[in-house]
Amino acid sequence: MDSSRFLSTSVTELKPSGIRKFFDLAASMDGVISLGVGEPDFVTSWSVREACILSLENGHTAYSANAGLIELREEISLYLDRKFHVNYEAEREVLVTVGASQALDLALRAIINPGDEVIIPEPCFVAYGPLVKLAGGIPVYVSSNSNNGFKTLPGQIEKAITQNTKAVLICSPSNPTGSMLSRKDLEKISVIIKQHDLLAISDEIYAELSYDEEFTSLASLEGMRERTITISGFSKGFAMTGWRLGFAAAPAPLLQAMLKIHQYSMMCAPTMSQHAALEALRNGEEDVQRMKTDYRRRRNYFVRSLNEAGFPCQTPGGAFYAFPSVEYTGLSSEEFAEQLLLEEKVAVVPGSVFGPSGEGFVRCSYASSLAQLEEALKRMAAFMKRRQRSGAH
Ligand code: PMP
Numbered sequence: 001m002d003s004s005r006f007l008s009t010s011v012t013e014l015k016p017s018g019i020r021k022f023f024d025l026a027a028s029m030d031g032v033i034s035l036g037v038g039e040p041d042f043v044t045s046w047s048v049r050e051a052c053i054l055s056l057e058n059g060h061t062a063y064s065a066n067a068g069l070i071e072l073r074e075e076i077s078l079y080l081d082r083k084f085h086v087n088y089e090a091e092r093e094v095l096v097t098v099g100a101s102q103a104l105d106l107a108l109r110a111i112i113n114p115g116d117e118v119i120i121p122e123p124c125f126v127a128y129g130p131l132v133k134l135a136g137g138i139p140v141y142v143s144s145n146s147n148n149g150f151k152t153l154p155g156q157i158e159k160a161i162t163q164n165t166k167a168v169l170i171c172s173p174s175n176p177t178g179s180m181l182s183r184k185d186l187e188k189i190s191v192i193i194k195q196h197d198l199l200a201i202s203d204e205i206y207a208e209l210s211y212d213e214e215f216t217s218l219a220s221l222e223g224m225r226e227r228t229i230t231i232s233g234f235s236k237g238f239a240m241t242g243w244r245l246g247f248a249a250a251p252a253p254l255l256q257a258m259l260k261i262h263q264y265s266m267m268c269a270p271t272m273s274q275h276a277a278l279e280a281l282r283n284g285e286e287d288v289q290r291m292k293t294d295y296r297r298r299r300n301y302f303v304r305s306l307n308e309a310g311f312p313c314q315t316p317g318g319a320f321y322a323f324p325s326v327e328y329t330g331l332s333s334e335e336f337a338e339q340l341l342l343e344e345k346v347a348v349v350p351g352s353v354f355g356p357s358g359e360g361f362v363r364c365s366y367a368s369s370l371a372q373l374e375e376a377l378k379r380m381a382a383f384m385k386r387r388q389r390s391g392a393h
Contacts, residue, residue, distance in 0.1 A: 010134055017126050018353030022337060026347040033376045035364040036347040038175060040239040040320070042367075044276070045287040048240070051279035055272045064271045066263040068096025068247070072274050075281040076247050084207065084217035086225065092252040095259055096269045096277075100205045100233035100246035105131050106258040107201050107229045107248060112137035116166040118201075121152035122355025123323075125175045125203070137166070143357040146325065149314045150177040150357070154188040161192075167199040170218060173206040176354045176363040177323040178299075178316020183216040190221045199254075200228040205246070208237025208288050210318040211296045219249070226251050229258075236319070237288050238280045243273040295320050295367065302366040302373050309381035310388075320367040323351065325360055329387045333362050343386075344379035 004012070019036070026032045043049075067073060073090040080086050088094050097103040104127065108118070112135040120128050122141045129139040142156040157168055170189065172181040181189070193200050202218035219228040233246025246269075248258060262268075299316065306313040306324045313324035326336040333350035340346050351358030366373060 014130055019126060019349050022341065022347055022349060026341060029345060032345045032347055033372050034347040035368060035376055036349050038365055039241040040236065040291065040367050041369065042239040042291050044240050045284060047283055048276045048280045052272045052276040055275035060271050060275060062271065064268045064274055066268050067259055068269055069274045072096055072278050075278055079281050080249060084220060086217050086219045086230065088249040093249055093255050095248045095255055095262060096274060097246045097248060097262065098244045098266055098269050099235060100203065100231050101127060102266065103231045103246045103248040104203065106261050107231060108132055108135040108137065109261055110254065110257040111166055111199060115164060117162060117164045119157055119160050119165060119168045123150065123176050123351060123358035124355055125171060126353060128169055141355055150174065150179040150323065151181060151185060152189065154192050157189060158192050161196050165198055167201055168193055169201045169203065171203040173210055173318025175319055176321050176351065176358065178319045178321040180210055180317030182213060186216050186218055187221055190218065190224050193227065194223050200224065202228055202230050204230055204232045205236050206319040207232060209292055209295060209320060211299060212317050229254055234277050234280060238284055239291060240280065243276060245269055245273045245277050298366045298370060298373060301370065305377045309377060310384045311380065320365055322364045322366055323361050324364065326362055327360050329384060333359055337362055340380065340383055344383045346376045346379050
């Protein structure tokens with residue numbers, strides 16, 4: 001009997017993530033250097049791990065409050081105020097979630113009616129479109145251009161607005177391009193969002209990892225707090241991907257609607273992870289800065305070397321991704337990623353999986369040791385030389 005007939009159409013219509021395919025292929029091979037994964041190579045700080053151990057020793061193994069431990073929500077509220085100059089009331093405007101992933105899912109489910117459109121600048125994080133669709137909405141992608149560093153242009157957003165538009169999903173610094181929107185850029189976008197009376201979902205998961213200019217939180221801009229759901233978490237800046245801890249901050253009516261879904265679908269985020277996150281916020285700043293300094297050093301080395309090896313790449317302002325062009329290889333981004341993996345055992349992600357504007361580019365995560373980056377670049381340069389010698393393009 002074919003059990004697949006029980007599946008919902010929203011699930012059968014969903015395409016599997018293009019990233020997984022490369023992970024699976026890379027995992028089946030020996031000696032692969034992976035620049036494919038979007039996660040820090042640092043182990044979570046010892047003091048944070050210790051806080052979790054202590055929490056377990058103290059027997060904190062039960063559910064927490066649905067919205068998260070109140071001490072943690074208070075700490076998140078202080079953190080957002082201290083670092084990004086946005087004010088949220090811990091009791092009613094902060095929600096602790098299972099990663100930024102769940103916060104995104106809740107935000108979309110809380111606001112979307114069937115047929116509502118959500119504008120998403122691409123190339124973008126692979127989960128956005130599928131999450132919008134699963135919530136019953138329609139993702140409306142707007143393209144961006146490598147010439148201006150893949151920055152989202154306000155004009156592009158404005159053109160995409162229809163009477164069905166509910167929200168605009170902004171991600172800066174961006175996965176996959178590392179591109180970062182300046183305060184001015186965000187101000188221009190916010191003018192349009194306000195003019196058309198839209199909601200903004202601001203994915204600020206890479207807020208801690210901005211290298212050249214100060215990060216601006218969208219909700220801190222004039223008139224934006226009341227129409228923004230801020231999404232963030234501990235995975236990237238605090239090197240805590242496996243702890244599955246994120247949060248959302250938004251005006252009470254929005255946040256409380258998200259909490260309503262959360263209390264039925266998830267109950268609460270893992271309690272021991274919440275104790276760890278408390279320590280990360282209270283005493284983790286030095287470690288965050290240390291990791292950030294390290295990423296910056298790797299970025300500078302990696303981007304310079306990519307350009308020298310014939311892969312034109314702009315300097316990304318944040319996150320830990322470089323998004324070089326593979327045009328001089330004469331290959332599509334998918335062909336390039338596949339051949340590079342098979343011939344040189346370096347895993348990168350084809351830009352096309354992040355949206356049509358990503359075609360011709362690949363995403364390389366530089367959250368790897370300098371030695372690994374060096375070796376990966378040697379292999380990429382060898383690949384490029386072979387392509388050029390064979391006159392393949
Ligand atoms: N947003 C973006 C832009 C991301 O890159 C990621 C992780 N790759 C997430 C959200 C989800 O992060 P988390 O581990 O907190 O669920």
